[in-house]
Each structure stands twice: as structure tokens, then as C-alpha cells.
Amino acid sequence: MRLVFVSQNGSSNEVEQDLEDILQRGGELxxxxxxxxxxxxxxxxxxxxxxxxxxxxTGRWAxxxxxxxxxxxxxxxxxxxxxxxxxxxxxxLRQFYLFGDLARNDEAFNxxxxxxxxxxxxxxxxxxQRFLTLGYYALVDFAQAVPRPDYISEDCAWWDxxxxxxxxxxxxxxxxxxxxxxxxxxTYQPIGYNLLPEKFTMTELQxxxxxxxxxxxxxxxxLRRIQSYGILRRLDERRxxxxxxxxxxxxxxxxxxxxxxxxGLNGAW
Amino acid sequence: MRLVFVSQNGSSNEVEQDLEDILQRGGELxxxxxxxxxxxxxxxxxxxxxxxxxxxxTGRWAxxxxxxxxxxxxxxxxxxxxxxxxxxxxxxLRQFYLFGDLARNDEAFNxxxxxxxxxxxxxxxxxxQRFLTLGYYALVDFAQAVPRPDYISEDCAWWDxxxxxxxxxxxxxxxxxxxxxxxxxxTYQPIGYNLLPEKFTMTELQxxxxxxxxxxxxxxxxLRRIQSYGILRRLDERRxxxxxxxxxxxxxxxxxxxxxxxxGLNGAW
DNA sequence: CGGGTATGCGTTATTATGACGCAAAGTATA
DNA sequence: TATACTTTGCGTCATAATAACGCATACCCG
Numbered sequence: 128m129r130l131v132f133v134s135q136n137g138s139s140n141e142v143e144q145d146l147e148d149i150l151q152r153g154g155e156l157x158x159x160x161x162x163x164x165x166x167x168x169x170x171x172x173x174x175x176x177x178x179x180x181x182x183x184x185t186g187r188w189a190x191x192x193x194x195x196x197x198x199x200x201x202x203x204x205x206x207x208x209x210x211x212x213x214x215x216x217x218x219x220l221r222q223f224y225l226f227g228d229l230a231r232n233d234e235a236f237n238x239x240x241x242x243x244x245x246x247x248x249x250x251x252x253x254x255x256q257r258f259l260t261l262g263y264y265a266l267v268d269f270a271q272a273v274p275r276p277d278y279i280s281e282d283c284a285w286w287d288x289x290x291x292x293x294x295x296x297x298x299x300x301x302x303x304x305x306x307x308x309x310x311x312x313x314t315y316q317p318i319g320y321n322l323l324p325e326k327f328t329m330t331e332l333q334x335x336x337x338x339x340x341x342x343x344x345x346x347x348x349x350l351r352r353i354q355s356y357g358i359l360r361r362l363d364e365r366r367x368x369x370x371x372x373x374x375x376x377x378x379x380x381x382x383x384x385x386x387x388x389x390x391g392l393n394g395a396w
Numbered sequence: 397m398r399l400v401f402v403s404q405n406g407s408s409n410e411v412e413q414d415l416e417d418i419l420q421r422g423g424e425l426x427x428x429x430x431x432x433x434x435x436x437x438x439x440x441x442x443x444x445x446x447x448x449x450x451x452x453x454t455g456r457w458a459x460x461x462x463x464x465x466x467x468x469x470x471x472x473x474x475x476x477x478x479x480x481x482x483x484x485x486x487x488x489l490r491q492f493y494l495f496g497d498l499a500r501n502d503e504a505f506n507x508x509x510x511x512x513x514x515x516x517x518x519x520x521x522x523x524x525q526r527f528l529t530l531g532y533y534a535l536v537d538f539a540q541a542v543p544r545p546d547y548i549s550e551d552c553a554w555w556d557x558x559x560x561x562x563x564x565x566x567x568x569x570x571x572x573x574x575x576x577x578x579x580x581x582x583t584y585q586p587i588g589y590n591l592l593p594e595k596f597t598m599t600e601l602q603x604x605x606x607x608x609x610x611x612x613x614x615x616x617x618x619l620r621r622i623q624s625y626g627i628l629r630r631l632d633e634r635r636x637x638x639x640x641x642x643x644x645x646x647x648x649x650x651x652x653x654x655x656x657x658x659x660g661l662n663g664a665w
Numbered sequence: 666c667g668g669g670t671a672t673g674c675g676t677t678a679t680t681a682t683g684a685c686g687c688a689a690a691g692t693a694t695a
Numbered sequence: 696t697a698t699a700c701t702t703t704g705c706g707t708c709a710t711a712a713t714a715a716c717g718c719a720t721a722c723c724c725g
Contacts, residue, residue: 159428161528197526201496225494225530227470257466259430261494313665315583330702340665347705348683355681371702372690396582396609599671616674617714624712640671641721 146183146278150246154253157194162260163205164192164298165220166305167213169269170322173334175288176269177302178212180280182295184243185236188286189295190302191277192260205263212283213265213272219321220265223308224301227259231297264305266321288338309339317358317387320379328366328374329353356392358384415452415547419515423522426463431529432474433461433567434489435574436482438538439591442603443556446571447481447543450551451564453512454505457555458564459571460546461529474532481552482534482541488590489534492577493570496528500566533574535590557607578608586627586656588648595645597635598622625661627653 149156167178167190179188191212195204201222210216234255241248241255248255274283286292288306293299312318318339319332333349353359360380365373418425436447436459448457460481464473470491479485503524510517510524517524543552555561557575562568581587587608588601602618622628629649634642 158526158528160430195496198498200498201494201528222494225470225491227464227530229467229469257427259427259470261496311584311660315580328703336665344665345683345685346703347685350704352682367691369702370692371700372692372704374703391580396605396613597672614715615672616716619673621713636722638671639723640669641673643672 147244147246149278150241150244150248150254153194156196157253158197159253160256160258162192162194162258163201163208164190164260164262164301165205165209165212166190166262166264166302167209167272168264168266168305168309168322169272169285170335170338171269171285173331173338175335175338176285177288177291178272178274179284179286179291179294180212180276181282181284182240182279183281184240185295187295188292189280190298191283193277201261205261209263209265209267211277212275213267214275215267215272218265218267220263222261222263224262224304225259226262226297226301228297229257231260232257233296236296260301262301262305264309266318268321268324270324306339310341313339315391315393317356317379317384317392320381320384326362326364326376326378329377330374332377356387358387416513416515418547419510419513419517419523422463425465426522427466428522429525429527431461431463431527432470432477433459433529433531433570434474434478434481435459435531435533435571436478436541437533437535437574437578437591438541438554439604439607440538440554442600442607443558444604444607445538445554446557446560447541448553448555448560448563449481449545449549450553451509451548452550453509454564456564457561458549459567460552462546470530474530478532478534478536480546481544482536483544484536484541487534487536489532491530491532493531493573494528495531495566495570497566498526500529501526502565505565529570531570531574533578535587537590537593539593575608579610582608584660584662586625586648586653586661589650589653595631595633595647597643598646599643601646625656627656 169176169178178191180191181187182189191208193204193208193211195201199207205220205222206216209218209220237255238248241252269285274285276283291299291302294302309318313336319327319335322335323331329350330346332353333344333346336349337344358380359377362376362378364376366376367373438445438447447460449460450456451458460477462473462477462480464470468476474489474491475485478487478489506524507517510521538554543554545552560568560571563571578587582605588596588604591604592600598619599615601622602613602615605618606613627649628646631645631647633645635645636642
């Protein structure tokens with residue numbers, strides 16, 4: 128299932144104006160030969176979703192990405208891109224790998240994109256150079272994120288992770304590596320705060336874990352383990368309207384959660 | 397303790413010739429605004445060591461680093477730099493973080509370096525631009541690594557990790573982050589193959605772990621745990637000449653070791 | 666030849682983990 | 696209204712992993 132949202136005009140205080148302008152002036156604005164791509168994960172209907180853009184003139188879907196301004200921290204640039212695409216700030220956002228193979232560049236592909244925008248470009252044009260791309264992954268609250276296409280894309284949508292198509296360039300590899308990192312992270316850090324609504328059931332949290340790990344977990348053992356982390360608070364509230372025994376609602380104990388983020392959960396040594 | 401080695405002329409088949417040449421032609425040769433810095437770890441006398449360079453005209457020590465050629469994979473560039481500094485190939489070498497704060501750059505500092513080399517440089521000179529640096533860490537066999545200064549340095553030496561001085565630019569932070577990553581890696585991957593000689597005692601391996609973790613471990617529990625990983629083979633040989641009961645020698649079971657590298661040790665979930 | 670020291674091989678108590686049982690509380694259906 | 700069905704909440708039990716520690720041994724050294 129692909130959820131399509133109505134495009135919103137998000138170019139209020141953005142640096143980026145329109146594609147033609149960017150392609151012309153990018154050389155002055157951006158740090159050369161460097162881009163950022165984000166795997167933005169959300170969780171909805173017990174499925175892990177990833178936000179993808181449909182890139183103009185290519186017919187391909189891709190990870191949201193962009194460039195870093197010459198006077199901008201890498202971290203700030205990634206946060207700016209995330210906000211531009213989802214409207215969200217202060218969410219979990221972490222770099223995971225710099226992709227720097229020669230093979231990841233495809234000059235012919237990019238040249239064609241310029242041509243379709245009717246842009247004259249010499250071989251030295253900034254957009255035709257080799258790019259290193261830094262992968263970031265973000266975990267966001269699906270309900271609060273409002274996908275918006277950017278200047279380079281004609282569509283923006285949440286995709287079910289199992290249905291992601293062949294992406295532009297090496298973006299499938301980037302997405303795979305993001306997932307792999309996320310899975311590893313699960314073993315030594317808490318997760319969920321930015322992916323679930325404020326109140327949630329234990330089963331929903333378990334579903335999140337199962338989705339990331341790609342396998343089923345025992346419900347009762349999961350409860351015991353999560354509780355041992357001491358990052359959850361069970362509320363006196365239950366979710367009702369369900370066709371069975373109403374489950375308790377939980378919320379994260381934010382101070383404890385953030386401490387666990389810093390200190391790790393239960394490192395082996 | 398600082399171990400100083402006699403400089404060897406390692407500029408045989410290197411790309412890099414001399415400092416002046418590099419600073420002049422770097423703009424043509426290298427990917428712009430991007431560098432690589434390596435935290436090269438070795439283990440000797442039951443101490444974790446890191447290889448540092450003394451940078452010409454600055455009086456400062458720094459992590460070995462360099463630039464990536466325009467037609468070179470990032471991974472290849474890192475391996476090239478490592479080989480140039482230690483002579484070693486095919487060792488454990490892994491990127492861990494891209495440092496991209498604006499604050500990490502110090503144009504005045506670099507301008508002074510150029511001035512001391514009597515190089516005329518306009519504000520657009522490639523060396524004076526903002527640089528992102530990708531951190532790599534390497535684990536090498538101390539005995540086989542032969543430190544060699546490069547075109548940019550006047551000395552090259554192993555430093556005890558606890559005695560590392562204030563380094564150039566943000567290199568202390570890079571080194572700290574490398575250690576932190578190494579520590580984390582210890583919890584889900586085997587370590588030691590590239591840091592210890594072929595045959596070693598269990599106590600030596602334990603010392604390595606203790607050094608990285610920064611705390612003492614119980615000798616008997618350590619043995620049991622390491623054995624459970626199934627990556628060691630005990631030899632019928634003992635180390636003698638020691639003033640106590642001669643300990644067995646071990647070696648890594650390479651196939652099992654490499655499988656553990658790929659699959660992880662015993663992930664929590 | 667005895668002191669000093671690190672080694673090899675244990676034990677024990679406690680905690681963590683995996684697999685599973687079962688009554689309760691709701692809705693859906695008959 | 697009664698029954699089926701599902702998921703929940705809480706629990707058990709056997710086994711594995713972990714932490715803390717005991718002790719005789721084998722070597723060098725003086």
C-alpha cells in the first residue's frame with residue numbers, strides 16, 4: 128500500500144526555491160561534491176514505512192536528500208532537509224554511513240536530468256561532478272509527519288518497507304544499510320519514542336520491534352524484557368473499542384529513555 | 397612512553413610527492429572539501445597505542461590523514477593512506493563518522509601552514525576551503541607496522557593512548573569517537589585478530605579487552621566467555637621464560653572469526 | 666629450596682532467557 | 696442472551712548465562 132498525500136507548498140522559509148535556480152546556482156551555494164540522503168522511517172498500521180520522493184524527469188523514486196550549504200553544519204543540513212520533507216523537528220536523526228564508491232555516480236543520468244530542465248551545462252557543472260553522500264536515518268511519528276515534495280520531486284509518499292521499488296542510483300543500498308544499522312541499534316539502545324504516538328499498547332511496541340527485526344517475538348518474554356529496561360510507564364488507561372480484552376496504554380518515561388540512549392541498555396561486557 | 401622509529405622513505409609508488417607540490421596541485425588531484433583521518437590502533441606491551449604524526453610547521457601531533465583522489469573509492473583512499481603510514485594492507489579498517497561541523501575548520505591555521513611553506517594562496521585555494529573529514533579506525537599488528545612520516549609531517553610515532561597530547565584541530569575528538577566506536581564494537585563483534593601477534597596468551601587478549609573497555613575483567617569469567625564464542629584454538633604450545641606457570645598459547649580460528657565478524661556474536665534480540 | 670606470582674580448572678549463587686499455561690475481558694455471532 | 700473467539704495480563708518452569716570466588720599447580724628468582 129502506498130499512501131499518497133496532497134502536496135503542500137512548503138517553500139516558505141526554505142533556502143531552496145526551484146529546480147532551475149538550484150541547478151544554476153548550486154555551485155555557489157553548496158559544499159562541493161557532497162550530498163545527504165535520508166531514510167525517514169515511520170510506523171503506521173503496524174508496518175514500518177519509509178518516505179520516498181518521485182524524482183522529476185526520471186520516473187524513479189528516491190530517498191529524500193539534498194545538499195549542505197557552505198556555511199552550514201552537516202547535522203544542521205540533515206535536520207533542515209528532514210524538516211523540509213516532513214515538517215518535523217527535534218526528532219531522532221543520526222548519520223550512519225558515507226557512501227563514496229566511484230560506481231555510485233552516474234554522470235550520464237544526471238546529465239539527462241539537466242537536459243530535461245533545459246539547462247546548459249559544461250563538464251565542470253557542479254551537478255555533474257562526483258558526489259559523496261552521507262546517509263542519515265530518522266525515526267518520526269507517522270501521524271505528525273506531513274510529506275511534502277521538494278523542488279526536485281513531483282510526489283512524496285510513505286512506502287511500506289516490503290514494497291519499496293527499485294530506487295534511483297544506489298538508494299536501495301543506502302536504505303538497506305539504514306535498516307541494518309537500525310536493527311543493530313536495537314540491541315543496545317531503546318527505540319520507539321519517535322515512532323509511536325504518545326500513548327501506545329505493548330503489542331504495538333512489540334510490532335515495531337518485530338517489524339524492524341523481521342521476525343516474531345514471544346509476547347510474554349517481550350513484556351518482561353522491555354519492563355526490565357525501566358523506560359516505560361504503564362498508565363491507568365486502557366485502549367477500548369477493540370474486539371477483545373482492552374489492553375493497558377503505556378508511555379515512555381522520557382528522562383529514563385534518554386539516559387538509556389546515552390548509556391546503552393545492557394552492553395555485553 | 398613514546399616509541400620513536402627512524403623515518404623510512406616510503407614515497408616509492410605513492411601518489412604524494414612533496415608538500416609543496418601537493419599544496420599547489422591538490423585542487424586538480426583531490427575530491428574537494430573532503431579528507432580522511434585515521435585512528436590507527438596497535439597493541440604492545442599490554443597497552444593500546446595509536447599512531448600519530450607530528451605536522452610540519454605546527455608543532456602539533458595529529459592523526460594520519462589525507463585526501464581522496466578524484467577517481468578513487470573512499471575505501472580505497474583510506475586503505476592507501478593506511479598503507480602509506482604503516483606499510484600494512486588487508487587489515488581491519490572501518491569508517492565510523494563524518495565530522496562536519498563548521499567549527500572544525502580553522503582557516504587561519506591552514507593559511508599559516510601555507511605561508512610557512514612559502515606558498516602564495518588566494519582565498520579560493522583548495523587547501524583553505526572548508527573540509528569534511530571522514531574518520532576511519534584501523535586495528536593493526538604493532539609488530540608488523542612500520543611508522544613512516546609523510547610529506548606533511550616530520551615525525552611519526554606510536555603513542556600510548558593515555559598519554560596522547562592535545563592534537564591538531566579537532567583530532568582529539570575524532571580519536572575519542574573512534575575509541576567509543578571500538579568499545580561499542582566489542583559488544584557485538586570479535587576483536588583482536590589484527591591487534592595481536594599470531595600466537596598469544598589468554599591474558600594478553602584479556603589485557604586488550606581491558607584496555608579498550610577501560611576496566612578490569614575477571615580472568616576466569618573472561619576465559620569462559622571468549623571460549624564460548626568459538627573463535628579461538630588453544631595450541632599445545634606454552635609461552636615459557638616467564639616467572640610463573642607457563643600459559644598456553646592461542647590463535648584465532650580464522651574462518652570462525654570471520655564468520656563472527658559477519659554474523660555478530662550474540663545480539664540481544 | 667621456599668617465596669612470589671600467574672595459570673588452569675573448578676564451584677556456587679544469582680540472574681536472564683526461552684517456551685509455554687491459563688483465566689479474564691472484551692466483541693462478534695448465533 | 697448465550698457462546699465462540701481473540702487478545703490480554705500474569706504466571707510457571709527448565710535451562711543458560713553471568714558474577715564472584717577457591718585452590719592446587721608450575722615456573723622463576725633469590
